[in-house]
Amino acid sequence: GNSVTQMEGPVTLSEEAFLTINCTYTATGYPSLFWYVQYPGEGLQLLLKATKADDKGSNKGFEATYRKETTSFHLEKGSVQVSDSAVYFCACWSNDYKLSFGAGTTVTVRA
Amino acid sequence: DAGVIQSPRHEVTEMGQEVTLRCKPISGHDYLFWYRQTMMRGLELLIYFNNNVPIDDSGMPEDRFSAKMPNASFSTLKIQPSEPRDSAVYFCASSLRTGGTDTQYFGPGTRLTVL
Numbered sequence: 001g002n003s004v005t006q007m008e009g010p011v012t013l014s015e016e017a018f019l020t021i022n023c024t025y026t027a028t029g030y031p032s033l034f035w036y037v038q039y040p041g042e043g044l045q046l047l048l049k050a051t052k053a054d055d056k057g058s059n060k061g062f063e064a065t066y067r068k069e070t071t072s073f074h075l076e077k078g079s080v081q082v083s084d085s086a087v088y089f090c091a092c093w094s095n096d097y098k099l100s101f102g103a104g105t106t107v108t109v110r111a
Numbered sequence: 112d113a114g115v116i117q118s119p120r121h122e123v124t125e126m127g128q129e130v131t132l133r134c135k136p137i138s139g140h141d142y143l144f145w146y147r148q149t150m151m152r153g154l155e156l157l158i159y160f161n162n163n164v165p166i167d168d169s170g171m172p173e174d175r176f177s178a179k180m181p182n183a184s185f186s187t188l189k190i191q192p193s194e195p196r197d198s199a200v201y202f203c204a205s206s207l208r209t210g211g212t213d214t215q216y217f218g219p220g221t222r223l224t225v226l
Contacts, residue, residue: 042220044204044217045216051212099215102153
């Protein structure tokens with residue numbers, strides 16, 4: 001089935017720094033791609049998604065562009081805040097109708 | 112809507128005991144998923160249901176694990192007997208459909224500790 005690979009963490013940044021978390025996918029066709037975020041002590045919640053090639057998903061200052069040429073869906077934010085400290089998961093739909101998650105990247109933003 | 116509700120939020124039990132985790136999906140969602148999250152293995156899909164029927168249980172680790180969905184608003188994940196290696200955070204999620212563009216909505220999880 002389809003799968004994603006995301007950069008390992010942890011990532012530690014200062015406030016207002018630029019954040020990039022790399023995610024690449026292996027898939028048959030062009031499945032929808034997602035970024036989920038998990039704040040401490042909570043469940044995962046959808047951050048953004050893109051349903052077809054060249055789509056850009058955006059939310060809360062985060063962006064990710066579905067790039068079929070490089071099979072990537074990197075997450076970016078131009079100026080992070082302490083409240084962005086969380087675990088970020090890249091995910092894609094698999095051919096067997098399951099959501100395949102990456103290993104997660106822990107991001108810590110320091111004031 | 113209150114979102115996906117899970118209970119209990121924390122469970123501590125001793126090895127060999129039966130553990131039952133509960134989930135109430137978002138009303139109107141036809142799909143329900145059970146996941147397990149550990150540091151070593153990340154997020155694993157255990158089983159999912161469509162309209163209360165189990166569709167894929169290939170992720171259930173062994174016969175000690177069982178899941179049921181007696182109606183559209185309730186599901187249980189049972190471990191009997193429990194073992195220390197079952198210690199993890201168990202998430203329930205629901206969605207309107209599966210595949211394509213569909214978003215899964217996760218509950219807050221149940222943190223299980225088996226001593």
